[in-house]
Amino acid sequence: MSSPRFSSSDADSSPPSSSSMDNIAEHGVGLSSPSLSLARRRMLDLVNRLHNTGVQIDIDLPQIAVIGQQSAGKSSLIESISGITLPRAAGTCTRCPTECRLSRSDTPWKCVVELRFVTDKNGQTLGQPRTESFGDPILDKSKVEDRIRRAQRAILNPSKSARTFLEDDDEDATEVSFSTNYISLQISGPEIADLSFVDLPGLIASVSSRGGNERDIVMVESLVSSYICKPSCVILLTVACETDFENQGAHNLTKKHDPEGRRTIGVLTKPDRIPQGDEESWLPLIRNEQETLENNWYCVKQPSSQDLKQGMTWEEARAREHEFFSLTPPWSELDPMYQKYLRTSNLVDRLSSILSDLISKRLPQIQIELENTIQKTRDGLHHLPKPPSGDPIGEVAGLLHVFIGELDKILEGIPHDEGLLQIIRPAQERFRREIRSTAPDFRPFEDSSLRGRVPSLFADPVFLSNEDGCEYEDLRVAPAPIFINKVMDRALAARTRELPGHYPFVVQKSFIKEFTAKWAAPAQVLCRFVHSTLSQHVKALITLHFAQFGQGVLERNVMILVQDYMNQRAETTQALIMKLIALEESGPLTLNEHYLSDYQAKFLAHYRGAREQQQNPVLAQAIAAFNPEDGPGTDAYGAKPVTWPPGTPTSPQPTGIAQVLSALAAIGLNGIHAEDLVKLLPPDRLDPALTIMADVRAYFQVAYKRIADNVPAAIDYELVRGVGRELLPTLYGGLGINGPDGMRICRELAQESPSVAGKREELMKRLERLETATRELMRVGL
Known part of the structure; x- marks a missing residue:
């Protein structure tokens, strides 16, 4: 499957006005903005429901993956989109993937936290991923950060029961540094958009980088690659402006899986931390003149951890961001055509547009993949032994x-x-x-x-x-x-x-x-x-x-x-x-x-005939050649008739076998046949x-x-x-x-073998989620 192409023609061509920023509180936060079209919401809602079925394990579903180096501002960007606060700490905060599934509903705001296990406590891949609820649904946004922090500790301590981390405040060292098991946040509410994305652990630059080691470097890179290698994954690449662009390896990993930049959106973060005089070096990215991406580079400014601790609201944060890009050179001096690539609101709008377009394009292929996978799953179940019945006898x-x-x-x-x-x-x-x-x-x-x-x-x-x-x-x-x-x-x-x-x-x-x-x-x-x-x-x-x-x-x-x-x-x-x-x-x-007698007579005649032919070949040949119907006009062997001239006065006289038989008849021995003449020979001493x-x-x-x-x-x-x-x-x-x-x-x-039972359970669960996903597609008319 080729990588999808995302056009930038749908992006807003003009920067947001001051009046729009003054009314930001009325327009919602991030993708909860009611300005999203109904068709876009339907697409985003559909892919969210498909993710809820778990079918992304079996087929490639469109989603957004946020990647970058450690402390590149990924979590801040996620917070801007989701409207929740994520755990903050020095160094690496995200040590396992955090999946956010947002869905709009008419019910009050709610967040359900689940743990998704794809490996066991020994790191072995599970045949069927396991989901475990982590605490009761959260109804207060301020409690989300603590729940996520506890959920991550539960993920990083696989040998312990996850429930213990709901109440345990012990901050002891974790068993593993990173994990492919992930946290799933299902957030719903009246001001929530329909979207799915995942925040991945930051790539580690070197072994000495904040306590990293070679194994962690390889594991994080492999984990990130497992997401962004999928053709339907929109890569949201975050690059911190406080560090040299060339030193940020996340961009190199992105180019490996999306070399033409068709499904990557670049995001420059922390523009306020650029060393004085170096601002101009980042502008070629915004103009898409350097490291060209089909969907361009964006630049956002997020509140710091200290700002959030002091109670800054997201509305205030967006207002300060607008003020920064409007008044701070060289950002404020960019041509209007490049102003649309500044500010979180423009990024979020473009991001939702790209994802909804991708979903719309992928739906027919998703339906085909679902049908093919359902058939393969049913074939797999068909080839399994029948499950044990209630009547074993x-x-x-x-x-x-x-x-x-x-x-x-x-x-x-x-x-x-x-x-x-x-x-x-x-x-x-x-x-x-x-x-x-x-x-x-x-x-x-x-x-x-x-x-x-x-x-x-x-x-x-x-x-x-x-x-x-x-x-x-x-x-x-x-x-x-x-x-x-x-x-x-x-x-x-x-x-x-x-x-x-x-x-x-x-x-x-x-x-x-x-x-x-x-x-x-x-x-x-x-x-x-x-x-x-x-x-x-x-x-x-x-x-x-x-x-x-x-x-x-x-x-x-x-x-x-x-x-x-x-x-x-x-x-x-x-x-x-x-x-x-x-x-x-x-x-x-x-x-x-x-x-028996018949065979005896036949064999005796056969043997005698063969012996006579050897001992008396002339007589044997004459007897064999004799034909009684030829009459007297035959030669000595009874084989060739004699021709007599016309008018001959004397009748021809018999010769050969015929002459012998005629002479025997003359002395009264009638009924003698040619075969009987051998009896006139002397007795054979070997006849017995x-x-x-x-x-x-x-x-x-x-x-x-x-x-x-x-x-x-x-x-x-x-x-x-x-x-x-x-x-x-x-x-x-x-x-x-x-x-x-x-x-x-x-x-x-x-009694069924554990392997067969496990295989059946895996196939049945797969079939269930595939059929559920098919029903979701039917709801939109496919």
Whole structure:
């Protein structure tokens, strides 16, 4: 926000007349003058009411801050504006800010003194400023000075009760030299203007200046800066003429925060104390030729402490001021255009004009800032946990039921790519592929036939590709090939009392045991993954539902109980998985005989076909290429038809497979197919191994599909869905909310943390003052 520009065009262009000064008593003192326009009064009254709401803590409200060096005449200037007497003493009088809130009313004159604490007794900033009344309202102006002096002592002794200073006359040393806590004076009456301003402690020139120290210098400068840095602050800079201008650091601090001088009004005080002959050095400031300010420099003369003690009234003081500037050179010799910058009455009128104009310009922006801050405050309240209710048992029970309901939805499955079941599904598919990868890789030929070459993978038959959806190429590690001669060696080694050509079933069982023994590891990996994934989802859900409740005890207890329950479910699931694996390892068993027989026939044909192709490639190719529909006109392999010239008298004779089948039919062997011709070959000594291989491979298909379904189903039933079963009674029992101490337990669980309670109280108070300020704006039609 840019600094507001204040024009000087509204200032009175002529000096006050003698007649006006003669009638000063009829025109009021300071800003109580009835000459102020009604519109100006409305603006000043509005900002005063806004200050009364305390909303200046949250937004930048227009106000006047009076600053200067120590003993620069600030307090005297404040007295001229407010019409009250402030404490007087040698050196620094103001050691904490003094806020004056003036409001005109039809009731008799009254002054309410309050202490505003923005820090605690240790100097730590409070989250919410605290206001404390300091004594009963004052109805006699003469008592204000003493009350303010006592209020300042209370501010400077933060460890003591403020009430003790209302009656205690002890002037002992204070605990702190300066304080950011401040005194608030709320003055009302029929001759009081509507205005807010603050008198700040005087800047300390040096460590040796009246007992100052480095810490005090920094603290006072920081305190003054916290006020004048705000864009809506009108800086009333007081400069005492009895001291060289260059030695007064308040002006340098003002230029730091208002470098272009747009919102600063300079005030020269104590012109009667200028050393003789030096008066001309101050006139360039009044003419705005030096240290230019947009709203110019003014010069005022205030009564001394001795004058006030002798009973001088403010009317008399204004008359003497007028006489001084009218009769004392070089002030009396200034051109009329510069005379308007002399005397307190001109300063006060210009000050009220600037402030009211600033208020008028700021009102729309103030309304926007109020609306934005109200929304942010409501958002802050919305994100806080709900405040404790009067029914802690019902509240805790409600949270548990809502949690269980949301958990059931997650366990049942939600249509979202980050849902629990969607995350588990790829792991289930990996488990199926790993089980599938344990299939024995039988080779229907002897390893010696490879002659040192690296054996290639023996592709699964086509009938498996459509139902398994898993090829060996998908696997990270290819299974070790098992050649037919090795199968035969194991079969021969297993024979005991069997007849020749017969082999014990223990051979098939040994191969089956080898692949079933590999199933436990991937099954446990799947179980652990599901348990870990489920734990993450449940933990997140617990945090979502319970983190904002109480002081986090309920969340911690629920987390512990749920984790214990999940661990129990995981142990039960692992036991069930091991039982399923044990059932497979105990021995082959299936009642699905047709399914098994079908696979046995298919695998046996597959292995034999592959072996025949290796041992008799010519016959195998001829049989594969033979097509009975081609007729007799085929070549020796039954692959290419023979073309006969037209008009050939002799019919073509069959050749190749067709010739063989025709010859067999001629001797009465009808119904022979091309595939049957391999039976005419000499018996294969390794044919029993083919049967063993087909038996084992067929059973694998039965068992593999069974375990690939049963293990995920067991995990889903016992672990995933199992977590939702009996969890609510477990939580009730573990928390003890249904027992005899249920009310006490729930009350302790629902107890709100001090930090959250403090934050809520702070936001509620902020919202209250913001809404009150909004209502005040609505009263003026915004």
